[in-house]
Amino acid sequence: MRLLSRYLVLALCVVLVNFxxxxxxxxxxxxxxxxxxxxxxxPLTASARAQLEAYYHLDESTQNQLRSYxxxxxxxxxxxxxSRSAPVxxxxxxxxxxxxSLLLVSLVLSAAIGAGxxxxxxxxxxxxxxxxxxxxxGMLSAIPEFLLAIGLLLGGAVGLGWFPLFGGETVFAExxxxxxxxxxxxxxxxxxxxxxxxxxxIGGVSAxxxxxxxxxxxxxxxxxLVAARAKGLNERQVAIRHALPNLAFPLxxxxxxxxxxVLGGALVVERVFSIPGLGLLGFQAIGARDYPILQxxxxxxxxxxxxxxxxxxxxxxxxxxxxxxxQ
Amino acid sequence: MTGRxxxxxxxxxxxxxxxxxxxxxxxxxxxxxREPLTLPLSTPTDDHLLGTNDLGQDVLSxxxxxxxxxxxxxxxxxxxSTVVSWLVGLAAGFIRRVEGxxxxxxxxxxxxxxxxxxxxxxxxxxxxxxxxxxxxxLLSWPAFARVVRSLVIVARGSPYVEASKAMGGSTxxxxxxxxxxxxxxxxxxxxxxxxxxxxxxxxxxxxxxxxAGDAIGWGAMVNLAFRDPLLFSRPIWPWLxxxxxxxxATLILATVWVGSGLTNGPRPSRRRKPx
Numbered sequence: 001m002r003l004l005s006r007y008l009v010l011a012l013c014v015v016l017v018n019f020x021x022x023x024x025x026x027x028x029x030x031x032x033x034x035x036x037x038x039x040x041x042x043p044l045t046a047s048a049r050a051q052l053e054a055y056y057h058l059d060e061s062t063q064n065q066l067r068s069y070x071x072x073x074x075x076x077x078x079x080x081x082x083s084r085s086a087p088v089x090x091x092x093x094x095x096x097x098x099x100x101s102l103l104l105v106s107l108v109l110s111a112a113i114g115a116g117x118x119x120x121x122x123x124x125x126x127x128x129x130x131x132x133x134x135x136x137x138g139m140l141s142a143i144p145e146f147l148l149a150i151g152l153l154l155g156g157a158v159g160l161g162w163f164p165l166f167g168g169e170t171v172f173a174e175x176x177x178x179x180x181x182x183x184x185x186x187x188x189x190x191x192x193x194x195x196x197x198x199x200x201x202i203g204g205v206s207a208x209x210x211x212x213x214x215x216x217x218x219x220x221x222x223x224x225l226v227a228a229r230a231k232g233l234n235e236r237q238v239a240i241r242h243a244l245p246n247l248a249f250p251l252x253x254x255x256x257x258x259x260x261x262v263l264g265g266a267l268v269v270e271r272v273f274s275i276p277g278l279g280l281l282g283f284q285a286i287g288a289r290d291y292p293i294l295q296x297x298x299x300x301x302x303x304x305x306x307x308x309x310x311x312x313x314x315x316x317x318x319x320x321x322x323x324x325x326x327q
Numbered sequence: 328m329t330g331r332x333x334x335x336x337x338x339x340x341x342x343x344x345x346x347x348x349x350x351x352x353x354x355x356x357x358x359x360x361r362e363p364l365t366l367p368l369s370t371p372t373d374d375h376l377l378g379t380n381d382l383g384q385d386v387l388s389x390x391x392x393x394x395x396x397x398x399x400x401x402x403x404x405x406x407x408s409t410v411v412s413w414l415v416g417l418a419a420g421f422i423r424r425v426e427g428x429x430x431x432x433x434x435x436x437x438x439x440x441x442x443x444x445x446x447x448x449x450x451x452x453x454x455x456x457x458x459x460x461x462x463x464x465l466l467s468w469p470a471f472a473r474v475v476r477s478l479v480i481v482a483r484g485s486p487y488v489e490a491s492k493a494m495g496g497s498t499x500x501x502x503x504x505x506x507x508x509x510x511x512x513x514x515x516x517x518x519x520x521x522x523x524x525x526x527x528x529x530x531x532x533x534x535x536x537x538x539a540g541d542a543i544g545w546g547a548m549v550n551l552a553f554r555d556p557l558l559f560s561r562p563i564w565p566w567l568x569x570x571x572x573x574x575x576a577t578l579i580l581a582t583v584w585v586g587s588g589l590t591n592g593p594r595p596s597r598r599r600k601p602x
Contacts, residue, residue: 013435022451135587142583144527146534147572150549154568158559165559264442268531272553282443286450286536294450298443305440 003317007310014302018295019069023062078296083288088296091281098277102193102266103259106200111255113201114208115247119239121209122216134213141206145265149199149272156195163195196273200265204258208251215250219243249319256312260305338584345578349395356388360543370563378566380551390570393545397526397578400460404525407464408471409517413510415468416475417502421483430476436469445532454537463528471517475510482509519586523579530575545571 072079078088114137121133140148156163219225228242229235270279278297285293348355357374361384371378377386419429445462452458482488488505496504532538533546534553548571558564 010435010438014439017439021447138587139580139583142523142527142579143576144531144579146531146549147576150568150572158564260440263440267442267446268535271535282446283535286446289450291447291450294443294447298440298447301440301443302438306438309438 003310003313007306011303011306014299014306015070015073018299018302019066022291022295023065078299079292081285081290081293083285083290088292091293092278092296092300095277095281098275099266099270099279102197102200102270102275102277103262105193105197106204106266107255107258107262109197109201110204110258111208111251114205115212115244115251117205117209118212118214119216119244119247122213123235123239123243125213125217125220130213134210137206137209140202141204143203144268145199145203146268146272148202149196149269152195152199153272164192192273193275196269196275199269199272200262203265204262207258207261208254211250211254212247215247216243219246249316252315252319253312256308259308260301263301263305334584334587338581338587341577341581342585345394345581346398348391349398352391352395356385356391358385358388360384360388360392370566377570378563380548380567381555386548386566386570389543389548390545390574392543393548393571393574394578396456396542396544397529397575400456400463400529401522401525403460404463404467405518405521407460408467408521409514411464411468412471412517413475413507415472416510417479417506419472420476420479421502421506422498429472433469433472436466437473441466441528442531445528446535446537449532449537454532455539456542459529459532459537463525467521467524471513471521474513474517478510478513479506482506516586519582523582523586526575526578526582545575549575 076089078092080086081088081091084091117133117137121130124130153165157165225238225242228238233241266277267279267282269275270277271283274280281293282297285291285297367379367381377390380386380389415429415433419426419433445466448462449458483506488501491501491505529544530546530549533542533544534550536550538544538547538550549568552558552564552567552571555561558567
């Protein structure tokens with residue numbers, strides 16, 4: 001219960017930050033959109049401006065604004081996009097599947113690969129193999145995602161020509177009717193998403209590898225590993241059957257913690273590969289100064305990160321008998 | 328332990344090289360990086376060693392001046408962020424009255440996803456260099472505020488702090504003379520990590536289009552190149568894409584190599600005391 005209330009308070013803080021940020025920061029967001037503001041990107045007519053002001057209740061007291069903002073949020077109302085004249089929630093629902101599939105695939109991939117590398121590195125800590133694996137995966141993860149993405153784009157799409165240069169699916173493809181059509185469409189999307197997912201996966205591997213490495217190194221002299229060896233199992237069997245299940249724990253925790261980082265990465269990677277997900281939406285919103293979209297992206301990603309962290313702690317509590325008894 | 332010191336030296340030399348280039352950029356650059364000089368999108372010639380971009384600006388000069396803006400952002404962000412980390416960490420570790428509030432704020436900052444927040448704030452207040460420095464600095468202090476606080480908590484229970492208290496040492500005296508020195512072991516790590524974070528973030532933001540309109544920077548150069556939907560059908564693309572990306576990658580790897588000895592190697596205090 002204490003856990004739930006702590007996360008509810010954090011979520012409320014995020015909502016409040018989201019509400020007060022544009023109102024506290026210097027400058028009027030609508031100024032940017034109307035002609036007389038600094039660097040106006042989208043000229044806004046006086047009537048359109050009045051409409052937006054009425055929509056956000058900007059002529060009323062802060063208290064009333066907050067009330068209508070909160071009740072709107074509860075109804076799933078995230079505001080109106082300035083550059084696309086459509087509700088932000090519709091735009092987001094349209095694009096969510098792209099980003100979600102990218103996130104899930106890359107998180108699972110980097111957890112699996114990272115666990116493998118970490119196990120190999122931490123099995124004999126301090127050896128040359130350990131140092132080499134740890135430092136090289138560390139180097140890979142230090143590279144910004146957009147550089148990795150450009151590297152893969154240059155290698156896989158421009159150089160080898162194995163993968164498409166941009167987009168989430170082939171435009172003007174043949175009709176996708178029937179079973180074979182759907183199957184072909186799915187393959188087409190998978191083909192388009194390979195490089196972006198690989199970019200995000202590579203970016204996340206080192207963090208998983210480090211966590212697994214440290215956890216594995218900590219297992220070294222556990223009596224049950226000694227017993228497994230004494231039983232006559234070879235090292236591979238000891239590692240996979242006896243050590244790996246014990247790593248599930250730190251890996252689960254970390255799976256949740258990585259979400260925030262991967263979200264940021266997805267934003268950038270979608271821009272490089274022109275995947276029509278939330279990241280590209282955000283990128284286009286920057287250019288158009290469409291701050292309701294950016295606000296919604298910030299709100300949703302923060303809440304998603306908090307939700308996942310909460311779920312991970314719940315799972316943790318169920319799995320860990322010592323923590324359960326303390327509750 | 329053989330490979331590590333060498334890489335650390337390589338990283339250090341590279342970093343010093345970048346700083347030198349940034350300092351003497353106007354002398355080194357063959358042209359004005361903003362001046363449209365010749366035909367746009369020209370492949371390398373004797374006059375333009377790395378060619379020109381789509382506005383006819385000299386790519387080599389932009390690359391050299393880019394080092395300057397990247398390092399200005401990196402140095403300012405690191406300086407501000409380090410000071411805030413230490414102020415919050417020291418205060419939260421020693422002054423019980425503010426501990427709860429400060430740690431609550433720290434946790435909130437740690438929980439928020441970085442990039443969406445930065446994008447939102449910079450779009451609202453405008454992506455000038457000063458704004459970018461402030462936003463990056465204000466988002467990068469929490470992790471080390473926690474580290475500093477944990478070191479302070481260890482130090483505050485030690486006999487020398489007890490003794491200083493017993494002899495009537497004031498709070499500020501104890502913090503400056505006894506607690507601050509106990510936290511300086513992690514200072515080099517903080518400097519390296521935050522520098523890398525700032526370079527990483529500045530390049531990423533500029534790539535996403537968040538840089539001041541007239542700014543010359545590596546991320547902005549990549550962004551400009553990628554604005555052209557037909558980029559890869561032009562034979563000139565390597566000259567537009569590769570120089571800035573290689574520069575960013577090299578600078579970041581340099582910070583990784585410099586830091587490699589700090590995080591896993593011997594404790595920094597054993598080599599030479601900071602100060």
